[in-house]
Amino acid sequence: MRKSFPTSGAEWKALDAEMTAMSGADIDWRGGRAPLYVFHGSDSAHEVGFQAFMKYFNENALGGRRAFFGLKRMEDEVVEMGLDLFQAPGQAVGNMTTGGSESIFMAVKACRDWARTQPRLKAPYNIIAPFTAHAAFNKAGDVMDIEVKRLATGENRRADVEAMAAAMDESTIMLAGSAPCFPHGVIDPIAELSELALARDIWLHVDACVGGYVAPFFQRIGRDIPAFDMALPGVRSLSADLHKFGFCPKPASTVFYRQEEDRERGLFHFDQWPNGQFSTATLSGTRAGGAVAAAWAVMNHLGEAGYMEIARQLAAMADAYVAGIKAVDGLHLWAEPDLTIINFGAHDFDIFKVAEGMDARGWLPGLTQNPKGMHAMLSMYHAAGREDYLADLAASVLEAKGQDGASDLKAVY
Numbered sequence: 001m002r003k004s005f006p007t008s009g010a011e012w013k014a015l016d017a018e019m020t021a022m023s024g025a026d027i028d029w030r031g032g033r034a035p036l037y038v039f040h041g042s043d044s045a046h047e048v049g050f051q052a053f054m055k056y057f058n059e060n061a062l063g064g065r066r067a068f069f070g071l072k073r074m075e076d077e078v079v080e081m082g083l084d085l086f087q088a089p090g091q092a093v094g095n096m097t098t099g100g101s102e103s104i105f106m107a108v109k110a111c112r113d114w115a116r117t118q119p120r121l122k123a124p125y126n127i128i129a130p131f132t133a134h135a136a137f138n139k140a141g142d143v144m145d146i147e148v149k150r151l152a153t154g155e156n157r158r159a160d161v162e163a164m165a166a167a168m169d170e171s172t173i174m175l176a177g178s179a180p181c182f183p184h185g186v187i188d189p190i191a192e193l194s195e196l197a198l199a200r201d202i203w204l205h206v207d208a209c210v211g212g213y214v215a216p217f218f219q220r221i222g223r224d225i226p227a228f229d230m231a232l233p234g235v236r237s238l239s240a241d242l243h244k245f246g247f248c249p250k251p252a253s254t255v256f257y258r259q260e261e262d263r264e265r266g267l268f269h270f271d272q273w274p275n276g277q278f279s280t281a282t283l284s285g286t287r288a289g290g291a292v293a294a295a296w297a298v299m300n301h302l303g304e305a306g307y308m309e310i311a312r313q314l315a316a317m318a319d320a321y322v323a324g325i326k327a328v329d330g331l332h333l334w335a336e337p338d339l340t341i342i343n344f345g346a347h348d349f350d351i352f353k354v355a356e357g358m359d360a361r362g363w364l365p366g367l368t369q370n371p372k373g374m375h376a377m378l379s380m381y382h383a384a385g386r387e388d389y390l391a392d393l394a395a396s397v398l399e400a401k402g403q404d405g406a407s408d409l410k411a412v413y
């Protein structure tokens with residue numbers, strides 16, 4: 001039955017109670033039972049993000065230039081901190097967006113508009129990407145009539161650069177690499193892609209959406225993280241989400257361009273309507289001021305030292321999960337992860353049967369296809385529940401081993 005428009009208003013207290021009841025059946029995500037969608041770095045980062053968001057709750061980042069000068073300054077500083085973190089050259093620029101999909105969309109649009117200035121590149125255009133690249137490239141391609149050619153990955157499920165080079169043609173405008181990819185948490189060989197992009201004078205976009213804001217700190221605590229950022233000369237644009245492992249509130253992401261004219265290509269300008277000149281660097285018009293303020297506050301609250309401390313905790317936790325999973329007879333990782341995103345499967349039984357067992361035990365299973373796997377993106381929400389998770393996993397594997405037939409589950413994001 002359709003809910004009718006309320007005739008009279010309700011007080012917050014009643015609404016609050018109703019809303020609490022509405023989420024009563026939700027997955028216990030605070031207790032680490034959701035392996036995607038939500039992130040936690042530290043309690044203090046959460047609190048600072050929350051307070052800063054509320055402080056700028058009603059401001060609109062669309063009006064940063066004409067009305068909300070504080071927000072504009074914060075947005076500029078967020079971008080500058082990102083450029084510094086990703087070792088961008090002096091002339092590089094960027095802007096905030098509302099998420100990874102939008103950051104990727106803007107980079108693809110800038111690339112498409114650049115391609116139109118290159119007579120050697122023939123429409124309809126295409127993008128060459130590994131199979132593991134995020135769906136957002138296809139979303140952008142769908143809107144802009146650009147085909148995304150996805151190629152099988154190579155060693156340790158990283159992009160196969162040779163195959164990507166061989167697949168390029170006169171319509172290829174962009175190479176895409178992930179740092180890391182969402183399905184397996186491994187960083188593609190960006191240094192090799194950078195050389196390929198330079199040699200062929202083609203745009204390389206690095207999708208560091210999920211792990212970009214934590215990978216540099218894994219490097220600083222001594223983990224072996226392959227080069228992926230704008231220190232590599234062929235990286236022409238890079239996307240990195242603050243609302244993932246930057247531990248900032250949603251919706252907040254960043255997109256960076258090596259050259260000012262590339263950012264210009266991403267912009268939208270229009271003045272043939274009554275309200276005159278309208279310019280945005282995003283698909284969105286109105287943008288939450290709170291998200292800009294919160295990103296600024298969380299980055300300044302944590303600083304290098306804070307992110308390094310979280311990186312240490314994350315790394316130790318992820319190692320313990322990996323060791324625990326490898327210790328379950330019959331399970332193996334599909335790739336050795338660079339950060340804290342893991343994907344594991346089985347050869348001798350149906351891993352989706354294991355997922356069913358985990359589901360029955362109150363865990364939301366992350367699922368992947370080709371190969372079938374169980375996926376988890378581990379943040380500090382997942383620290384406390386690790387032993388419970390591993391015990392339930394071992395029990396679910398024993399059950400799965402005793403069952404015939406395949407599970408009806410399908411991989412779903």
Ligand SMILES: *Cc1c(COP(=O)(O)O)cnc(C)c1O
Nearest residue numbers: 099100101134181182207209210
């Ligand atoms: C999450 C993610 C995106 C898309 O970001 P949204 O904020 O969900 O729009 C893009 N690439 C990768 C690798 C991601 O993990």
